[in-house]
Amino acid sequence: MRDPIPPTIEWRRDRIRLIDQRELPARLTFVECATVGEVCGAIRSMAVRGAPALGATGAYGVALAARHARGAAAVRSAAERLVATRPTAVNLAWGVARALDAYERSGFDGALAEAHRIASDDVAANRAIGRYGADLLPEGSRVMTHCNAGALACVGYGTAVGVIRAAAEAGKRPHVWVGETRPVLQGARLTAWELDRLGIDATLVADTMAASLMGRGDVDVVVVGADRIAANGDVANKIGTYGLAVLAAHHDVPFLVAAPTSTIDLSTPDGGAIEVEERDADEVRCVAGTRIAPARVTALNRAFDVTPAKLVTAIVTEQGVARRPYARSLARLVRARARQR
């Protein structure tokens, strides 16, 4: 590793300190949230993003509310506000619910302890995902990834990037094709930054180049993260993921999803039931503050898409690897996690 990557989320003196991901890769700076309103703002503006990171941030947000709020009603209201900031990633609702349960049982101390547990479990889960996933990556694999499912999308280590990182740690010398991931460019800004810090060989490409690379046989495997996995194995993830899955299937390239079991939502039967967030059209009309399109053009900014289970080769979790039929394999992994707690 060339340079360490600090924790994405940390509880420090009754505040939540977050890496300010809006400023990367130009500057490594932090935003400190002292109120739930500030936490909601940080989530909405994507100072912090990524499904597992949102789970931990939501839990710490409940702890923050419990620290300052007068009474359970105010903490419950804060929890609702946190969940409402972003609809697609299930981990946010999951982390908030866990911390709120702990608060209802044992107050602020319980909520904070639960948030700490979620944070440390996240890093441990990602290392386990990495080990399981690295087994699926042959020596010298050319791995395409999309968006950022790295340390910055989690508390640390990463899910999809964690798989690549574990392969590198196992001496398998992966090469990474980093899709830049318009409109918010999490691939170019965050994944490229992480891989550079980790000293892992990577090449940035525009999203438009994925098909050309696969067509020439230059991609051995695609690994992405997930924001929500339905009971049948349909995967909601960053916009562009579904397109990569179609391309991978067309070119017989394995398509892997790496995510903790907290991303699996057995109460969502399939992808059709997942709410897909639409964001401000100016994220499409502008890049890095510069307008790239005529001001009066209409733009659509759908933030996620849903990849049907039939295009997913395997789902790698901290409890092991799920394969089709996912209805059975995912339920088994979720039960395995429940038994451990």
Next chain:
Amino acid sequence: MRDPIPPTIEWRRDRIRLIDQRELPARLTFVECATVGEVCGAIRSMAVRGAPALGATGAYGVALAARHARGAAAVRSAAERLVATRPTAVNLAWGVARALDAYERSGFDGALAEAHRIASDDVAANRAIGRYGADLLPEGSRVMTHCNAGALACVGYGTAVGVIRAAAEAGKRPHVWVGETRPVLQGARLTAWELDRLGIDATLVADTMAASLMGRGDVDVVVVGADRIAANGDVANKIGTYGLAVLAAHHDVPFLVAAPTSTIDLSTPDGGAIEVEERDADEVRCVAGTRIAPARVTALNRAFDVTPAKLVTAIVTEQGVARRPYARSLARLVRARARQR
């Protein structure tokens, strides 16, 4: 039409006046080239781009050389320099060769007359392409296009955008999904600008959103241009075209290529024989002058890809519509053009 679009290329007082496409959509300005060196610079920097536009620019470039050069050797050398600026679009070499032939026969006057003929033929061809193509677009079609195959990619009117434009002129009220087309953003910058000027209903999307739109049934047809069409129907076009073609086939969406017969290169047997230009990696690492990725990350900037003929539903030319098997239908259209001259 809300606002007229001036000619992309014009011969004015022994100079070539080009719309400066690097400045769009912020400013409609022009660059005037008085020397072949300036023409080469305008092509390389993409002040002018688009296969048919490069054909006319190359021809006028030869006329410019003939106007100033002392002797045929200097004109031939200028022609070689013009062709070498960009390797993939066959129209550039085609326009230069036509003007050079005319120069060899009848000097500067011949070269200039030939360039004028190429320019006016281009607009007429695009209008014919538009008529043939519009017949293939049902009323109210939701049409996805990529890059800019509009008036700005030609001398005027456009090829793929010409098809949409002709459908609009025929009262078919198309709606256009404009893919922004990273890295150079010709869709966001140029196609969105043209459609706004034409008053045609359009929505800009990031390239990552195409699959999601097709998956939800929101795309009825894809129409793109071409930089070179091989004898077997393989199509070289802007990077990202091949991915759209795979997505279209997966979703049973017709995939149309609109191009003049000057883009068909019967001497190129198939896509494997087409040289694909790679451009400066900073076009990927930066957007609108702002760095979006870590400075030391490696980036690949492949400017074109090749779509295999089997994914192309039809090729719309000014001589009519070619369908599979393309080896036969394309040769027939090229012969039809030859008979007209």
